Amino acid sequence: MSEQGKETTRPGRGDALLLVDVQNDFLPGGSLAVPGGDAVITPLNHCIEQFTRAGLPVIATRDWHPPQHCSFREQGGPWPPHCIAGTPGAACAADLHLPPDAVVVDKATAADRDAYSGFEGTELAARLREAGVRCLFVGGLATDYCVLNTVHDALKNGFAVMLLRDAIRAVDVQPGDGDRAIAEMQALGARLVDSNRL
Numbered sequence: 001m002s003e004q005g006k007e008t009t010r011p012g013r014g015d016a017l018l019l020v021d022v023q024n025d026f027l028p029g030g031s032l033a034v035p036g037g038d039a040v041i042t043p044l045n046h047c048i049e050q051f052t053r054a055g056l057p058v059i060a061t062r063d064w065h066p067p068q069h070c071s072f073r074e075q076g077g078p079w080p081p082h083c084i085a086g087t088p089g090a091a092c093a094a095d096l097h098l099p100p101d102a103v104v105v106d107k108a109t110a111a112d113r114d115a116y117s118g119f120e121g122t123e124l125a126a127r128l129r130e131a132g133v134r135c136l137f138v139g140g141l142a143t144d145y146c147v148l149n150t151v152h153d154a155l156k157n158g159f160a161v162m163l164l165r166d167a168i169r170a171v172d173v174q175p176g177d178g179d180r181a182i183a184e185m186q187a188l189g190a191r192l193v194d195s196n197r198l
């Protein structure tokens with residue numbers, strides 16, 4: 001596990017990089033664009049390079065909804081249609097340098113249930129344990145929804161969390177939602193790290 005406050009926070013054995021929902025629909029021009037969402041890509045590419053160089057796992061979650069998903073407004077949910085499985089909007093950002101051996105975990109795939117957490121209804125926890133992962137470096141979209149819920153469940157499942165503070169962006173439906181989510185994740189035990197420390 002890496003320590004905060006050192007000159008660098010070099011990832012090592014037991015660490016993995018978790019990229020949350022860096023998908024076209026959450027980027028500028030997408031159907032549920034997160035303000036400034038594209039700003040996560042450069043810092044995440046730096047992290048990918050560091051983890052890949054060290055031979056450490058890189059995992060990407062995807063929001064992966066059926067066309068009539070319950071979270072869509074037409075179905076009475078809060079969101080415009082987004083991340084419909086197999087569509088260009090659901091694809092990971094083309095300029096995110098996902099390594100070919102990255103593990104991709106799809107979530108919220110059932111029409112009648114939403115899942116903001118990458119751990120909900122997936123094999124993520126089991127896959128991480130099998131790989132000997134103890135600490136997750138987490139970045140992506142959106143701070144106040146899928147990042148928050150994924151970090152919550154990571155900690156609940158016994159993983160340490162390093163939150164990549166410059167590599168997350170919030171929807172901010174209410175102003176301050178993103179900042180409150182960061183404070184909540186810290187209170188739960190996540191530690192903040194800047195990607196340029198890696």
Ligand code: VGL
Nearest residue numbers: 021063141142145146147
């Ligand atoms: C997300 C809203 C709806 C997210 C997913 O990835 O944070 N937000 N679906």
Ligand code: ZN
Nearest residue numbers: 063071083108
């Ligand atoms: Zn969604």
